[in-house]
Amino acid sequence: MIKEKFTQKNIGKFNFRIEENSSFFQLFSNTRIRQGQLNIRGKIAKTPLFMPVATRGTVRALTPSQLKEIGFEMILSNTYHLHERPGEEVINKLGGLHKFMNWDGLILTDSGGYQVFSLSNYRRVTDDGVVFRSILDGKEIFFTPEKVLEIQKKLNSDVAIFLDECPEYPCNAKREEESLKRTIKFAERSIKVEKNPGQLFFGVVQGGMNFKLRQECAQALLSLGVDGLAIGGLSIGEEPSLTKEVLLATLEVIPPGKPRYLMGVGSDILEYIKMGIDMFDSVFPTRIARHGSAILYNKGRINISNKRFKEDESPLDRNCDCYTCRNFSRAYLRHLFVCDELLGKTLLSIHNLTVLYKTVRALNS
Helix, strand or coil: CCCCCCCCEEECCEEECCCCCCHHHHHCCCCCCCCEEEEECCEEEEECEEEEECCCCCCCCCCHHHHHHHCCCEEEEEHHHHHHCCCHHHHHHCCCHHHHHCCCCEEEEECCHHHHHHCHHHEEECCCCEEEECCCCCCEEEECHHHHHHHHHHHCCCEEECCCCCCCCCCCHHHHHHHHHHHHHHHHHHCCCCCCCCCEEEEEECCCCCHHHHHHHHHHHHHHCCCEEEECCCCCCCCHHHHHHHHHHHHCCCCCCCCEEECCCCCCHHHHHHHCCCEEEECHHHHHHCCCEEECCCCCEEECCCHHHCCCCCECCCCCCCHHHHHCEHHHHHHHHHCCCHHHHHHHHHHHHHHHHHHHHCCCC
16 A cells, blocks of 8 residues: 655645655555544544444443543444434433433434445335334334434534435345445535534445445545545445455545544554554444453453453453553453453443553554
């Protein structure tokens, strides 16, 4: 790869500071790693960054204060699920999502576009929008591009995502082009919705695994004046090598001053950062934690329920200084999981998120 050359840039409300002669670039030669920061409503989040997923207004098993203690500056919540329960009107009446969940950092809300893909048995997509069959009571829910943004405005998230259509994998060329055209039409309607003060709008790049369609979608979104680009429809069953090829083709047409958010990808994050991605989200670190799996620095993963840890008095990871590793032994953590105690899920979630946070943070300091 060719190393990109950037100087200080201030474009809209996104500021990049990448210095070619820094030790950062000397350490990661032949990469496209970018150091920057999101400036939104007086709050700053340094990039590259990872966002823990608070689908329904909570990162499972953790409190907002625990997330802040780790160091996270931004989280992700889901528009579809919050619309289902408790409803955006309730959240708006109670002061917006930040106040509702007592989180004073930044919040990105995705559009429900992933649910168009994941809830394929419960929805019908048309050129007007998406009709869902509620997973709670079976009632019909109609999401138009405008409706999705109005929900996110009532939640008052800091970054709102346009509605898109993610094609399944594999699919034929006709299906890829159909979803691309629909995603662009949705975006053309979405950009006309008035933002809340200080709120940013991100469009979603689709186009299946077709390089040309991906680039066409990104360029169409940029022409609409979106604040940033979310790259969707990847890691949905394709080979990792294909993911990277599609991503590289997409990044070729995105200008330096626009933030690049790779949606829902929790593995190979360092590789994607080196390719030029700024933002990530994934349920991966907390989901595996709830099943007893711990990420170790440079040593893969272990399952703490394993019998060999029954009398192990060492910390979970000697190279980690998180709350869990400072205070508890592997033997105690195993005991919690064997007894199905909720504290075990919390402690492993703290550890896994700390490992991910510090690994990414090392690249933006």
